Each structure stands twice: as structure tokens, then as C-alpha cells.
Amino acid sequence: MTHESPRASSANATLPRSAVQSLQWEGRERGILQLLDQTQLPGRVEYLPCRTADDVWHAIKRLSVRGAPAIGIAAAYGVVLGAQPLESLGPADRASRVHAVCDYLATSRPTAVNLFWAIERMRATADRLIAVEPAKLLLGLWQEAVAIHGEDRELCKRIGRTGGPLLRGCKQVLTHCNAGGLATAESGTALAVICEAHTANPQLHVWVDETRPLMQGARLTSWELQQANVPCTLITDSMAGAVMQQGLVDAVVVGADRIAANGDVANKIGTYGLARLAEAHGIPFFVAAPHSTFDRNLPSGDLIPIEERAADEVAEVAGQRIAPQGIAVYNPAFDVTPARFVTAIITDRGIIQPVDNAAIDRVLGQ
DSSP: OOOOOOOOBOTTTTOOGGGOOSEEEESSTTOEEEEEOTTSTTTOOOEEEEOSHHHHHHHHHTTSSOSHHHHHHHHHHHHHHHHTTOTTOOHHHHHHHHHHHHHHHTTSOSSOHHHHHHHHHHHHHHHHHTTSOHHHHHHHHHHHHHHHHHHHHHHHHHHHHHHGGGGTTOSEEEEOSOOSGGGSSSSOSHHHHHHHHHHHOTTOEEEEEOOTTTTHIIIIIHHHHHHTTOOEEEEOGGGHHHHHHTTOOSEEEEOOSEEETTOOEEEETTHHHHHHHHHHTTOOEEEEOOGGGEETTSSSGGGSOOOBOOTHHHHEETTEEOSOTTOOOOOBSEEEEOGGGOSEEEETTEEEOSOSHHHHHHHHOO
């Protein structure tokens, strides 16, 4: 399979902001996936039409679609796209083809567990339907992808309703990276909690970490909060400690890309430092994530694979070189925050507190 980039569509360039979604499926089982190209935000609202699994792979890899839940949903639809040309194949060949598409999409990014969770659901659906005629197989795969998409909308709403009360009494919160609707099917995880709290307290103010090196906080979170009319102020990552020291942060709320069985949390690089700063200043540190972000096959965060990305992401800003040629660059996309530094994990199934194996089992079930 090639890694050619999908072509951008200009038809939606002036789409009203209120209608922006991270991804949309057009048509039924033979439709196409439209992905909001988040690399263009906030300057342009542009959708990438994905017609093949290759298109989806490339979009995930280059961060056109990002955020653990959104990546999982996109991959599920990618399996549908990869299964569309199966009419001429027998059951065994169809099975091989679908499994190959699933394996291929799983190579797009290594850390966000929702990717693998969604792919395994699609694989199981294919295995269940592999003996039926190709049209019914394709229909079943599309229905499963639609179900994954719809479930995420509900999970986000539940996370918001569950976590909002934890911020009661808070005047100022801080968040890192982007865990809003752009990273999910609808209202987000961390931002769902923050927006729910803002509904109860319209004076709530949010400090937004810029989130180097790709500025997801500056480009995406601040943009989303503006659209939701939530008061917010952008800061550089290195300012977070000073803001806490000045008594201007009552809580930190972030999302997650993978959570181990013991509650260790992998999230965007810089999260671990925030957790330690919050601990030093006596500030609660909350993580918001759906149950699908838990990888209970991994005993601890030490086993979570951490993606290392290209040096240019650090050495360049918006395509402009800021570092000398030839300089060595280390660019891990995520870090791991040990469970002992997490005050609570807010899930669609309830609040995990304290964060340990027993509480996780109690809230999520055995």
C-alpha cells in the first residue's frame, strides 16, 4: 500500500465554524470519509476526502486527524474503505484482505490505544460476517464503524456530565494539548468537562498551554474555547509553573492517549511535567478519558510504546527553520504520568479515585 496524501477539498473552506466536525462519513457503505485537516487550523477549515485505507493511514500519520478517540473512529471507517473492493473475492481471500487492511492501519501511530481498540472491533465484525456475501459484509463493517462513531459522542457527553462537578468552585483551570471536539466525535474529553463546568459557572477561566512542538493548544484548544465562548488565555508551556505559583490555577484537566491497568497515563509530551508542578503547588490534576482509552493488558505505563516523531517538528515552526542545520533533535510525542500524580480519572462510567488497580476495576468492571 502506498502512502500518498489525499487531495484536499476546497468546497468546505468557508464552512461555518458552528458546523465544524473532526470527521464526517458521506453516503452509506460505499461512501467516503471526510476528515477535517487539523494541520490547517485555525487559519483554514479544509476537509480531506478519504476514499481508500491509504488516505486514512496518511491522514492519521500526518496528524490531519488526531486525538485518540478521533483516530480510532477514522481507522474504523478506513477499514470500510479498504473493504469496498471485495466483490470478486472468495471468503478466505476476503478475510485476508480485511485483516491486511486492519494490520496496515494499525501501523499509522503506536501510542493511542483507541486506534487498536477500534480496529479490533472491526476485525471481529469481519470475522463474524466473513462467510456472507460481500455486500452484506461491507454493510456490516460500515454499521460497526457508525456505531463506534455514535458511541463516542455519547461517551463524551457522559464524561462532561461526570467531571463537570469536580470543578465546582474553581475559578481558573489549566489544560494541555487538545482534548476537545476536534480530538473526538463531538464534545471532547477534558474540554467536555471544562465546558460543563463553564455552563454552571460562566466566569470560569481557562489557561491554555501552547503545547510545543505542534502547538495543538495554541492552534486548536484556544480556537475551540473561543467558539464555545469560554474565557481563555494562551500561555507558553514554560509559563505553567509561574501561573501556578501566582495562585492562578485551581485545577488541571487533560486528556489521555493510553492508560495502563494501574492508572499510569500516556498523554501529549509535557503532561508529566504539569502533573509534577500541580503536585508541588497542591493543585488537583484530573485526566478525562473514555473507557476505550484504557489498555488493561499493560500492567504499567513503563510498557506503553512512545511514538518518536520527525526532527523537523521541533526544528521548524510553521515551515520556518528555527534551529541550526544538523542539530540533534529528540522528539517523543508523548510522556507517561505515573498514577500517583493523578488526582482522579474522569470516565464515561464514573470517576476513578484514588487512581489504582482496585478503583479502575471497580469503575470499569473486571
